[in-house]
Amino acid sequence: MASQPQRFRVLRQRAASFGHAFRGVRLALTSEVHLRFHALATAGVVALGFYFRLERWEWALVALAVGAVWSAELLNTAVEAIVDLVSPQYHQLAGRAKDVAAGAVLVVALAALAVGLLIFGPRLWELRTHF
Structure with a gap:
């Protein structure tokens, strides 16, 4: 069993990881x-979700789509930084x-757009008839 100081050290390390x-x-x-x-x-999208009072399953799809796009964009940023570090001059690879x-970002963004169109499209289409 871990000692009390060791447990606190592990908690501090985990908290630091979130900070990073x-x-x-x-x-x-x-x-x-x-x-x-x-x-x-x-x-x-979040504002539209509240406006249209999305169902829980719709929020889940929207959250997954948004999270996937953000993750892909962050990974793309990391790849670009690493590539720039190891290859400051242009190289084909x-x-x-x-x-x-x-x-990869484009593919995920297009999939998220499809989710958005499927969830918000009919509502927006119906809303246009009220104006």
């Missing part, structure tokens, strides 16, 4: 234009790695 993760998100938000766009889109990582 939050710092990573903050750094990406301040340096990546695309991530700021995703932040605005997330705020808009470095460009390929960056393009593939950006392609």
Whole structure:
């Protein structure tokens, strides 16, 4: 069984890990234009979700879609930083790695768009008839 001081050390290490993760998100938000766009889109989707009073299962799909896009964008940012570190000059393979990582973001963003259209599309279509 772990001693009391060791338990506190483990808790502090776990808390520090969360701090590093939050710092990573903050750094990406301040340096990546695309991530700021995703932040605005997330705020808009959440606002629409409250406006349309989404069902729990719809919120789950929206949350998964938003989380997937954010995760892909953060991983893309990490790949770009690593590639820039190890290959400061242009190299065909470095460009390929960056393009593939950006392609992953595109695929996830298109899937999230499909989720958004399926959930919000009919509601928005119906709303247009009221104006």
